[in-house]
Amino acid sequence: MTTVFDEHLVVVDGSDGDRLECRVCGEDVCSTDENYKHHLLQEVTPVEEANPNLVDPGTYVDPDMEFRRYYCPGCATQITTDIMLADREPIADKRLD
Amino acid sequence: MPYVIGTDIGGTFTDTVVIDDAGHRVTAKASTTPDDPVSGAVESVTAAAEKLDLTFAELLAETDVFFHGTTLVTNALVEGERGDVGFLTTKGAEDEIHIGQVKTRTAGLPFREIQRLAGMSKPEPLVEKPMIHGITERTDYKGEEITPLDEDEVLSAIDDLRSKDVDSIAVSFLWSFADDSHERRVQELIEERTDVDVYTALSSEVAPKLGEYMRGATTLINAITGPLMSSYLTQLNEKLRDNGLDGPIYLMQSNGGVLPITDAAEHAEGAVSSGPAAGVVGTRFVGESIDREDIICTDVGGTSFDVGLITDGNPKSVPEQVVNRYSLHQKAIDIESIGSGGGSIAWVDETGHLHVGPESAGADPGPACYADGGDRPTATDACLLLGYLDPENFLGGDHELDVAQAREAMREHVAEPMDMSVEEASAAVVDIMNSHMSDLLRKLTVKRGYDPRNFDMFAYGGAGPMFSSFYGQKIGVDSVVVPLSRMSPVYSAFGITTSDLTWVEERTDITNEPFDRDEINGKFRELRDRAEDQLLDVVDTDEADIEFEYRAEMRYQDQIKEIDIPLPDFPLSSAQVENLSERYEDELEKRFGKGAKYASASVQISTFHVTASVPTLNPTIAEAKAVETAGEAHTGTRDAYWFGPEEFVETDIYDGTVIAQGERIEGPAIVQMPETTVTVRPGQTASVDSYRNIVIEME
């Protein structure tokens, strides 16, 4: 039985509990108990690379900021992106109960 | 017996009305032929001719005037089938027509259609970006040239557009209404540069009003639909002339007037959404003949309820017209609509609450009783189940209504979920429908500061006469008139024949208080003279026959919204000029209550507006003699449900085609005709006058 987790991930029954899987290529990502972002490939770039019209945030602010892109380790599909303070941990922003 | 013909090309049907000088009327319908509209029109006129035992040509030979209305322009815009247009505008303002002041996302849409964020959209652009050229030139707010016109850029733009095979070019520069010299120069350059005629539209001519997006949209629509309209009207003209028509041929405009078809193509945008305007104009005409000047005009069709207003014999208009979410700088008869009609679907939501509409079964699949695939109960089904409609005599017996289907649909979707009988459910549906309609009516009259109890009501359209005795009662008018009774479903075609030649001149020229009498009169005079010239150009008439109407759009300075104030006279005296601000503030308070005006705020006139009109030959509508009753008008009885007693009551049925003039019918009663059905409630009284209007006096 599968439950949709988001646009690119589904929850499937695993032998050891529920697991997240990529809907595009079937890659097993992690257990639903974990922070899924820890198990996706994360690319970190400067924020201003996220859109051609952006300027370096450092022009305005002191804390470092990052643009983080998360890919399926199997097919490299871009699953989600985040604009974050560099010293903030990736947030497990989706949890089905 | 010279005839007047009115032919209206609608979305589905092309309707024709033929009236002779004794007032004898025949009507006919044919299917609209969208690929070749002229042939649908010919078919429709031929069908009418046959009822007079004449051929198409014989009828035309005896015809004095041919009036015409079409949805060609509206359809072209909505369906996006149109020629290629190029657009020249001020450099830096190229995107204004795409930004559309953001209004293009919501204009004309009811609230429920803008609640869902994921469902938002804008209409197809009037012109694609590669076809837009920004030209270096600039005029400022006072009409002063800031940047001269770069003629090389203009020539280069023209060459590019020619290489793209455009059919027309629209030009709209910022502040062109304050100074049009740059636009005029562009027109000269286009004429010099192109050896074939490229249709050109200048915003300073088409819509010289403040607001570059709306001015640009109006000009683009003129340019887009001009060639289309020109080709169609030329064809029509030829067809009619070749078949023996000598008299004038007129085209209906959304401002309620007509223009000769030889000139109408240059102002194609004027024909947008002209159909509903015709109903209001026809009502003014009929109303005048029976001494009614304050009328609420109601048109109930299958999917919508359209309402207009006439006060002191003048239809209310608005300065801005919305078509397909585009806002045009164009005066139009004010018609407001809600999606409430014969096809409105009754449904119960998951919490058990009853609703009617806004979804409609339309004409396809239609109400359940049409047995055409519709299985949801509609207002028409409710009316059938309540006994208002005769299943065997609907549309003159052409289309038998299936009572069993109606009953089943009502039972399954409303009666059972609501734990009601089918009859109770039908009564609830009709009650709700009528409440929604009377709410709209109340809102429209009251928002303009009027009391509906001081009005009469006219009801037409396919379903108007069936519902009007209810919503008329609810809203408190004295009487409801079903104008020209059997004309009801082709009322627009009739309405066009009552329209006058009309030309509008307007210009934004922001003028602040204190007002100078000579300056104000001068600005109006310039427009008046231009309007007069235009009319004299297109029609052979005496200057004395031209009537002028003068209006000033006024507001508080810095305020956005304007109110249209008619001038008491022209030219204005000094006292009248001084009094203008007071007239504005009185109207403000009338509409928005005491305290809406603010003494320290200063008033300005933003747009000057003159409408010139010349009467056309109008149809005769009186019956030459009283109808000889072929037999009793009373044809029997059946049970029908009425809200007063809240039960089914044996109800008299009458044949509306043979009711004698002056005969009075006491409600409850149902008057049936092949074209429409009229209900008369308990306590109401109906009669037929010499024009065959059915007049229902409210309780």
Next chain:
Amino acid sequence: MVDRKISGSEKFEAPLEIQDLDEVKRHVDLHEVDDTDVDPVTFEVLSHRFSQLTEEMGSTVKNVSGSVVATDANDFQTTVGDEKGNLVEIGPYMLFFTGVTDRVAKWVLDHRAENPGINPGDQFLCNDPWIATMHQSDVSLAKPIFWEGELFGWATSIIHQVDVGGYAPGSFTPQASDVFAEGDPIPPVKIVDQHDIRSDVEDAYLRRSRNPPELALDLRAKRAANNLAEERIHEMIEEYGADTVKKVMKRDLEYTEERFRNKLSAYPDGVWSHEHYIEAAKTEDRGVYRSTLEMEIDGDELTFRVSGDESVGMINCTMSGFVGGTTSAILPLMAHDLPWSLTSYVRHINYEADDDIIVNADFPAGVSMGTVSGTFHVHNSAAACINKMLGSSEEYKDDIAAGGCGCWPTENVMGTDRQGRTFATMIMDMMSGGYGATPNNDGVNSAGNPYAPRGMCPSIERNEVNVPMLYLYRREIQDSGGAGEYRGGAGVEICYLPHDVGGPDGDPTDAELDSAKTCMGTAFPPTNGIGGGMPPNSALYKGVRDSGVQEDLRAGDIPQEIEHIGDVELYHPKLQTVQGGDDVFYISWPGGGGYGDPLDRDPDAVLADVVDEYVSKEAARDLYGVVIDGQGVNAAVDEAATEQRRDDLREQRLANASFPGGGDR
């Protein structure tokens, strides 16, 4: 964090419900009903009338108000409520005001019933953010509606006023460290006393403003709208009786709440969260401030929890803002097919907020930016949480709309108009941001702002006649829409300079305009894409001083890029400055976020974007992996190169990325 709590200010912290109903009833007779039994036809008929009523009120506000704020930006709201102020209906206007106007009524009942009393014909004015608004610029007027001696219901109208005092023109006060530098909050005061405006109270209200006529005209607009509501409600009562009308109002609330519960039950259960930031708490500040919002659905229960940085500078909002930020996201994403009877939502939702954080700031924190920082900050996060939730709902995922234009760079302008009078106004062009992409369509370009369904943008010409300015350009911004399988809608930019300040014969040495700027969302985009979509652009303020542009224009050149005019300054997002007669200013605002992976976008769609200049060829190649050759009508997709490019980009993704926790592939 506020330096020192102000004792004596506790009275002005408004809770969500009436505190002492018995005490209220000692001074005012309330019309109440015991049940909500009403026949289905009457319910449908009267509900329909109520839903029409707030739009009628809105028409009155727009028609009588002096300002483009109301007529175009729709930065106002009209509401109708029952005897306790519970909102039965709100208009399709500024949805941020959803957490607000019932609390004015409730506070008035608790605190004004005895002294000075609540009587027929009274109307109460309030702009106190701790009682019932998001910032002092939003001034509400609440009218108790009586019937036969009993208080039957409430009508409220609220409009954003251009200037209500404070240190900076336009009252968004970039320098403020607390509310005392901003416009003074006014707790509810009886400004209309038994039908007449009290001139002493009106004077006190107008005295604080740089634009008293605007306040006075808008006061009359609100009064007229509230009076209209009373008239309509009286008509309904005359036709149906007071009890029946009231039962319909109460039933409306129950009905909406029931349908909302059903919707919540149909959504998946879970917790979705979003972290969002605001840059710069005040002038010259270079900090980044964080709030984290969590949305939990458990059956038909909905909870919003927020934590984050303490209140600071002038970027904060009060509880009103927290509530308004969430409900303004709920209505168009979750409740678009339900009546917008506000109280039904607010009283059903559980709100949990830490004390004295940016979005639940204690008095006397600076809140003058309340709508365009704190509340918008919550709104963007709430919309993101809702979209994430919808992504796991098979039934409702088509309701996703990625974050639309997520900020409003304010530009308040003051100076001498062409008649030689002082004016103060706001540029309202920002009502043209892009909407976010959806699972089935690109976001709408230059669409408005998601919290103002009927918002409009003034024409260039209208602005040039009302404000002494001249535009060089106004256009949709290339590459502003967030990339994705579906592209976010484009945002818009403007570039302009002063023109004929003081009139055509104005004093050239006095040709400048005062400018106050406040913005959240310049240092980084204020919203992001969804489902792998990319963010849109950010807002930016730029300028070129002593530009010489007037000469360029006369000489036949209209610059189309501010960079071509001279040295461009990038302005701090909290700034008060002056625009000299020869200074060119530039402002841009965001488009919408993208939906889905840009490498999945149909190459033909990218081609169309390039032809229409929504996407540059470079971005087509870099973000979408689509290679386009040729120009204009000859532009075409190089299919082989595109396939290769996309393969390369995917390989690069894998090569450049790593697991955040460490760990092997």
